[in-house]
Amino acid sequence: MLDEQHDDDVQTGPAEVAEEGAYRLDRREVQAILDAVEAGDAAALTELMAPLHPADIADLLEQLGSGDRAGLIRLYGLEFDGDILSELDESIREEVIGQLAPDVLVGAVRELESDDVVDLLEDLEEPRHGAILDALEDVDRVAVEQALAYPEYSAGRLMQREVVAAPEHWTVGDAIDYLRGSDDLPDQFYHMVLVDPRMHPVGNVTLGKIMRSGREVALADIVEEVFRTIPVTQDEGDVAYAFNQYHLISAPVVDEEGRLVGAITIDDAMSVLDEEHEEDILRLAGVSEEASLSDTIFEAARGRALWLFVNLLTAILASLVINVYAETINQMVALAVLMPIVASMGGNAGTQTMTVAVRAIATRDLTAQNALRVVGRELSVGALNGVAFGLLMALVAGVWFGVPLLAVVIGVAMLLTQVAAALGGIVIPMALERMRIDPALASGPFVTTITDVVGFFAFLGLASAVLL
Secondary structure, eight states: OBOOOOTTSOOOSSEEOOSSSTTEEOHHHHHHHHHHHHHTOHHHHHHHHTTSOHHHHHHHHHHSOHHHHHHHHHHHGGGOOHHHHHHSOHHHHHHHHHHSOHHHHHHHHHTSOHHHHHHHHHTSOHHHHHHHHHTSOHHHHHHHHHHHTSOTTBHHHHOBSOOOEEETTOBHHHHHHHHHHOSOOOSSOOEEEEEOTTOOEEEEEEHHHHHHSOTTSBGGGGOOSOOOOEETTSBHHHHHHHHHHHTOSEEEEEOTTSOEEEEEEHHHHHHHHHHHHHHHHHHHTTOOTTOOTTSOHHHHHHHHHHHHHHHHHHHHHHHHHHHHTHHHHHHOTHHHHHHHHHHHHHHHHHHHHHHHHHHHHHTTOSOTTTHHHHHHHHHHHHHHHHHHHHHHHHHHHHHHHOOHHHHHHHHHHHHHHHHHHHHHHHHHHHHHHHTTOOHHHHHHHHHHHHHHHHHHHHHHHHHHHHTO
16 A cells, blocks of 8 residues: 655655554655656666566556556556566556567566466466467466466476476485586475486475585485475365465475475465455455455456345345234334344444354364364353343343333343354355355355344344333
8 A cells, every 4th residue: 555654754765664654655656756757767667667566566556546557557568577476466467468568578477486387377368378478488388288287276286397206315415416507496485306217206305404415415314304295187276275284385296196386385375365365354244355446346346246235135024024013113112122132242243253153163273073062162152142242231221211121131132132143154154165165255144134034033032021
């Protein structure tokens, strides 16, 4: 986001590091860049952009309007870095690529590792693929085309083909001589993968251990204790989970015969984890997972309309329950005053429990083995909060309306609603997961319906039986 600090704040660089808003783009730098674009001053723009990290430049492009963005891209010209494309949000990446001059695009793409090129192509329409592939050298193009042949969201799409491998019988001296003499090493790598004569990975050796060991030491004697290979067809979500669970830095990828075909590094795995978290948040809110601030008004409205429609249907269902007790409400107006409190408390409690459940399912902390214990825990939490807030609301209603039985009714209704919210919030995501339906996507409307219906039935039903 553009920095909102005052002009007299201390400037620490293009990405401002302050207690509030650390690493945000400095708005004065942004304004200077926009002024350079407006003036058509390419030299000034290049000077201003030089200190920026590719991620900061990507943020800047995402925050600009289409006109300013196009002007900056044209003026920045050959300085445009391939890493900027990798950092760009998918929603504007194709637009930016379309505005790059062919020679700029060629230079930018050739700087990227194979996995980053694959990531670019996945988000582009087919007609754009040719321009990217034609920019690559023959060996790189073949590697990218092979990666694209693997299933979408698989390890084969996520991996980079550039791997540093060595025979399992090598010594540290052999490895150092190889690394120093090679002209074709990846820009970033953390391990040297040991392989047997059939190219099956048998171990990882960190660069740190290589550098601090004697030349005569066998690489097989300093391999990492934790070593896992990733099947090329494994889902990228499972890959990210493995990296997070086992604290991996990189891992070799193997084909169906167990032969080394690539490697996945922690930055790619964490990107997947970040994307999955973002998708869960958007789905819980009933927003399309492709939603972005760069969307047009129509695209944003369309992306939210489906679940608003579903919520409308659930609200109508809750209204039908209210209509059953319309006569009861007519006889005691206080019920209409207190109904929203019951529904609101139940809805919030259900959302809290559902969020915890969906997150636990995503991290695989909620399993069949501990499901009953977790359900019992959430029911206890719901009951405890129900008693506490039921007593509080009973006291408020008693003082407010001066009807003791009304205080009892709302207190009991609050307890029942909180328990129902806790039960629905934990059981519904679990049930959807068992049915192989994404709980983040579908839990919200069901949980809302249960809390509203149970809350209104409990409150109005008790009132009808006790007060009238």
